Amino acid sequence: MNVVCIGSGYVGSVTGAAFAVLGHHTTVLDIDQHKVDQMNAGKSPIYEPGLDHLIESYIGRSLFATTDYGVIYDADVVFIGVGTPSKGDGTADLTYIRLAAQSIGHHINPNKFTVIINKSTVPVGTADLVASIIEEVSGLQVNTHFAMASNPEFLREGYALEDVFFPDRIVMGIENAHSKKVMKELYFNLLNRVDYEEKSLDFHFAHNPNVALPTYYETDIKSAEMIKYASNAFLAVKISYINEIARLCETLGANVTEVATGMGMDSRIGSKFLQVSSGWSGSCFPKDTAELLATSQKYSCELTVIQAAVHSNQQMHEYVVDKIKRKLKTLTGKNIGILGLTFKPNTDDARKTQASVIIKELIDAGARVKAHDPHGMVMFQQLNAGLDVQYVTSAIDVTHNVDAVILLTHWDEYLLMDWSTAKDNMRSPYVLDTRNVLKQGPLQKLGFDYEGLGISSSR
Numbered sequence: 001m002n003v004v005c006i007g008s009g010y011v012g013s014v015t016g017a018a019f020a021v022l023g024h025h026t027t028v029l030d031i032d033q034h035k036v037d038q039m040n041a042g043k044s045p046i047y048e049p050g051l052d053h054l055i056e057s058y059i060g061r062s063l064f065a066t067t068d069y070g071v072i073y074d075a076d077v078v079f080i081g082v083g084t085p086s087k088g089d090g091t092a093d094l095t096y097i098r099l100a101a102q103s104i105g106h107h108i109n110p111n112k113f114t115v116i117i118n119k120s121t122v123p124v125g126t127a128d129l130v131a132s133i134i135e136e137v138s139g140l141q142v143n144t145h146f147a148m149a150s151n152p153e154f155l156r157e158g159y160a161l162e163d164v165f166f167p168d169r170i171v172m173g174i175e176n177a178h179s180k181k182v183m184k185e186l187y188f189n190l191l192n193r194v195d196y197e198e199k200s201l202d203f204h205f206a207h208n209p210n211v212a213l214p215t216y217y218e219t220d221i222k223s224a225e226m227i228k229y230a231s232n233a234f235l236a237v238k239i240s241y242i243n244e245i246a247r248l249c250e251t252l253g254a255n256v257t258e259v260a261t262g263m264g265m266d267s268r269i270g271s272k273f274l275q276v277s278s279g280w281s282g283s284c285f286p287k288d289t290a291e292l293l294a295t296s297q298k299y300s301c302e303l304t305v306i307q308a309a310v311h312s313n314q315q316m317h318e319y320v321v322d323k324i325k326r327k328l329k330t331l332t333g334k335n336i337g338i339l340g341l342t343f344k345p346n347t348d349d350a351r352k353t354q355a356s357v358i359i360k361e362l363i364d365a366g367a368r369v370k371a372h373d374p375h376g377m378v379m380f381q382q383l384n385a386g387l388d389v390q391y392v393t394s395a396i397d398v399t400h401n402v403d404a405v406i407l408l409t410h411w412d413e414y415l416l417m418d419w420s421t422a423k424d425n426m427r428s429p430y431v432l433d434t435r436n437v438l439k440q441g442p443l444q445k446l447g448f449d450y451e452g453l454g455i456s457s458s459r
């Protein structure tokens, strides 16, 4: 099949590469010449484990990249994977979606039935909006010349290839009979794992034939659009919940790691998204919860549970800052080292991370901040130009002459760091591990004053 993926970001570049591997002639289309050049040079436009190798292997064979919307003319299916950031009022900004729809309208082939699929996270009703823009620009008619579908993406940055090749489910909001056949054919190799072994996909994880085949869940378009928001907001609520439990555990002397393990053994609850943190953040949860909340308020159907989760999440960021303040007595004149600027490990995505909120609060309270991240430093610096932070290129350099080291993102390299040298480097040996991932006992033996979240610091 001839596939076009509009957008070469965290979703588009992975989706495009995946369809190329699955045997489709796939073109990734972006208005950003630099990203397109990178792909054509066999490089990934984002940091995502395994993606460089995949693009390098398939570019020029079944994978292509361009800025030319002319490729829409020959496409059987067109995925829209452009950004949908938050506007000031919390609702999703559909500017990029509208522009992509206009460009599709200008280039769609009137003699070919094209399926247009929203892969971006978009509010309920956006498929209708895209259809009406294409109709207006092209003079063609939805369901006669083209059809709409909603195929939300659930990949996790840092594990994107695993999630795209081995998803739990494919949600397909689709109503047109012909497009239903087209989309099932498009996903056939993935749904049935055809040629997975033969293609010897040497990603960063091993192909596991025991993983269950994905469920292909066909539903109506509006429900598919809602499934994405409802899922992301649910996960945000789950994290806020365990973080509140962590705060109570800390007060009562219980251990949130033990509690989460015990809770997760219940299959009704599940163990994922029960890991304590300084709060959820990143390019998806904040904007998706904000959009769902704003829409619910607009239609007088307020999702108060999401309102509470958002509020609780802000409290969690503040809780971390207060904890540091309590330990150091004051933040004025203190040197603080931050490990991790991305919202999770194995990504360079530093959009809207909790680190920016926490660092700002520390600086506002009079602290000087040094920070490190293995892949997210460049983006973080660009997006937070107003923050007076000293960026260091090696994790151990964060520890020089600081009064506290705060681990915000659990990159492997922080776990493996030479903590003995770190201790010698520090002005006072306080470490706050907001993910409870460091080895408390050995650190305490080294002489660290170790604290986690939701656990006792005296073990």
Ligand code: NAD
Pocket (backbone or CB within 6 Å): 006, 007, 008, 009, 010, 011, 012, 029, 030, 031, 032, 035, 081, 082, 083, 084, 096, 099, 100, 103, 119, 120, 121, 122, 153, 154, 155, 156, 157, 283, 284
């Ligand atoms: P991104 O900002 O990384 O990428 C968007 C890309 O679209 C950019 O490269 C941009 O240049 C390009 N673009 C913008 N307007 C364009 C146009 N008119 N024509 C062609 N290209 C255009 O965004 P992302 O993180 O990949 O997210 C894309 C969508 O997917 C969002 O709606 C997001 O909520 C959703 N999503 C993201 C993730 C994630 O983990 N990042 C996961 C699931 C869903």
